Amino acid sequence: MNTLNKIKRTGPVLFSEYEKGSAVKKVLEMEREDILFEIKDSGLKGRGGAGFPVSTKWMITAAANADKKFIVCNADEGEPGTFKDRVLLLEYPELVFEGMIIAGYTIGAKEGIVYLRAEYSYMLEFLENFLEEMRKQNLLGKNICGKGFDFDIFIRLGSGAYVCGEETALIESLEGHRGEPRNRPPFPVNTGYLGFPTAVNNVETLASVPNIINKGGEWYHKHGTDKSTGSKLFSVSGDCKYPGVYELPWGTTLNEIINITGAEDTKAIQVGGASGICLPATEFGRKLSYEDISTGGSIMIFNKSRNMLEVLKNFMEFFVEESCGQCTPCRIGNVKLLEGVEMIEKNEYTIEYIEKLKELGRTMQVASKCGLGQSSPNPFISILENFKDEIFNNKPVLN
């Protein structure tokens, strides 16, 4: 539909041939336990970044005793530098929606909700039409494919807060409250949307499911590494010739990324978006995988012309803007870290104070209420440590 989607490399799973409706038809003939085993065999883990095993999440939700259950598709793709969910939703909505139907069938949900980020509202009409078409084909609605399973999908728009990508904040937002993370436990799999057991899965996770069903968990497990199975979509941006979306097996090294994308003079790669970590050239041999550098898929490449302090400032400004303001470490901590960056910029700092801020960052990593505040100090710590020569050299230090 959109030629700007820049799919640069297709792979065996997501950007492969798929017959619409085939996995749903197959799954409705299967026992729920067998589906769970198939997913377990595949080793599929959450693609949002945290990497929680999908089979476990579904198993707990399926086992929960409740009148109602929900499957929520997290399409609040807000991490700076990620755009793969957008591409999936526009190019392969059938994979995402069918993944939701399969999930719903497995856990016993009759309703699926897509939480679509506000910035993607332009695709609402397209997706609604697509769902309507699926209803006509009896892939959604009452008695799907004549197999006695009722399920429908509704799309809800976010309002532009980054934190709503965090699953409990997303649920709060769905319920009409301020988008703020909840205490965990209880986890959404037990107490989620409207208090009912809810499985929240990333777009890409759900989109991986139909092919696993069709081709089998064992087939899926052959791709990637032992602990990071299958393939992954990477959104590559920054200083390279061919930015875009790449489907690559887990275990791909950063050097390989540089080669594939035609990047030159690369100084740093920010893996995992603003909340990820920034790696220097010495680390480019490392592998993208849950066991090495885990990521939701954002790869930002910076070449030698970039000022790393500016890069850092940009990230910290983002977190100051996007902190929900609920917990102390994140609300105030990010401001202090940004102030520290500005001090360095103006050359009005002491090394002691910057070290103190790094300590504060380490506290934020363990003390913040949700993933936002726990990961926002990552760029601060990694950039100041990995690029200390560039940032602190040639500057007289006040003491």
Added chain:
Amino acid sequence: MEKELRSPVSQRPLIVKDGKSKTGIGATVSIELNGEKMQVQLGKTILEICKENKIHIPTLCYHEDLCIAGNCRMCLVEVEGMRTLQASCAFPVTSPVKIKTFSDKVRKARKHIVDLMLSEHYGECYSCVRNNNCELQTLAKEYGVDSYEFGHICEPRFEIDSSSHAVVRDMDKCILCRRCVRTCIDLQEVGVLEAINRGYDTKISTFMDKPLADVICINCGQCINRCPTGALHANDPSDEIWKAIEDPKKHVVLQTAPSPRAAIGEEFGLPAGISMTGQLNTAIKRMGFDRVFDTNFTADLTIMEEGTELLSRLRKAIVDKDSSVMLPQFTSCSPGWVKFIEHFYPEYLDYLSTAKSPQQMFGSVIKTFYAKEEGIDPKDIVTVALMPCAAKKFECNRPEMDSSGFKDVDYGLTTREMAKMIREAGLRLPELPKTNFDEPFGDASGAGLIFGATGGVMEAALRTVYELVTGRPVPFKNLNIDVCRGMKGIKEASVKLENCKEEFGFLEGVELKFIVAHGTANAKHVMEMLIKGELAGYHFVEIMACPGGCIGGGGQPIPTSELIRKLRVKAIYEEEASMPVRKSHENPRIKYIYEKFLTDGPGGKLSHKLLHTKYLKRGKYIN
């Protein structure tokens, strides 16, 4: 019927009510707390477990009256095997865990959090109303803060909102624990305060950021009682009161409600539950007030007026079959409740008793009857009401409260503010000798005293109404109507009227049904029952805006908790039990005022002018 404390799903701790009923899970779980092995009840939070084991965990956003928030992050502890520290208030123990409550990582994190809060907390402790009773200050001390590690804000960011007669908001001191938000939305179900904006710009705000006086705040002041810092406090009139005391032309009269005496000792370091009636009288007189009267006197008067009103409503409904008579009759002595119903249920104002609150009755009696008896020009009289209440400040400023021809009550003073004035006067309250209230209102009944506790008005009213109707005392042991007492959110009971006096023959055999509710969340529940028609057949409803009744009022000493409120209530009932007169209608001063002044009796013309009022249909939308 009990209304449960509403708590959002997100803030509801995981509670396993009966461990044994869960297959495969025992009722207890073995954990290790700071290296010590122990068995604990499944589902208890780490904070609760630590409390039971006398381990102090610092908290800020936690308050035992409120649902869990887990946002200040002060109560973090280390749970082995978890990457991040866990908020102990929000972490229910459901598996065998090893917990460390003061490891290096924990102490460092807590210190960082205190430092961060202080960096944004504008102002200095010595110029703060909460100096020496501030939870942030205490934490700064506990964690050895000796400098501002991450700077300290030097300029105020917000304007102080003192638009409200009751509550002043100084958002520069706010640390965003959101206890006020949870108090307002969840505990009281009023919903005036909520967090707005995001990140560093987050602040507690009213609807459209309007001044507090221009939103549907009921002035209950419960938010003040639960604020850990000085961000919320009452609008303090003590400077003007000192000025009036100093002015030789002014005759300054203080009336004191029953609840301050049961709680003011806490301000002087005494444990909760010690009554200071006599000492307080001495302090008030030594401070230079010309007279000190007991509001219990007008509480008795309220019972006479409200009770008579109830009987007349019953007569109209039963004898005259007048369908315009509204039953059940709701009490009207809690100004927070009155403003609540004016905003939320303006169509139901006719259910309210028209009787003024004891505070306002006293104001008009002082500036009329008392002024005449003593030969003092009422314009020279300044009436001060010592109240456990923030809403009383608003009430005395209601424009219609001028039936004496003057502002009936000039100032509403909270228990906390009185304690401050006593300290300013250099008096050590607990050490003072005891003295009595002044004449001519020296005596009050025990019925007036128990107005301070939830159910007290009902109990007092029943003692009088039952006896007026039947000529016999209420059929309860020692006059104690236990069904009215206790902290249950909504209490209901009935008493049968038998062998009535001739003039009340129409009530023969009637089961007098009544309801007692405290806290506006419970009041809302009762109102919803009324709207659904579930209160048909009920006759009298007592509602107090504050949890626990007046003893838990927004002007009472901080902190508050259910235990503290129970202890204050206990002090009141104990004092009451030993009083010589325990029925409002038997108070000799009440008989005297109806003989000498309000000669056409309760509900008569003069009573209606001075002791009754009308209400305003405020609604929820204010321009």
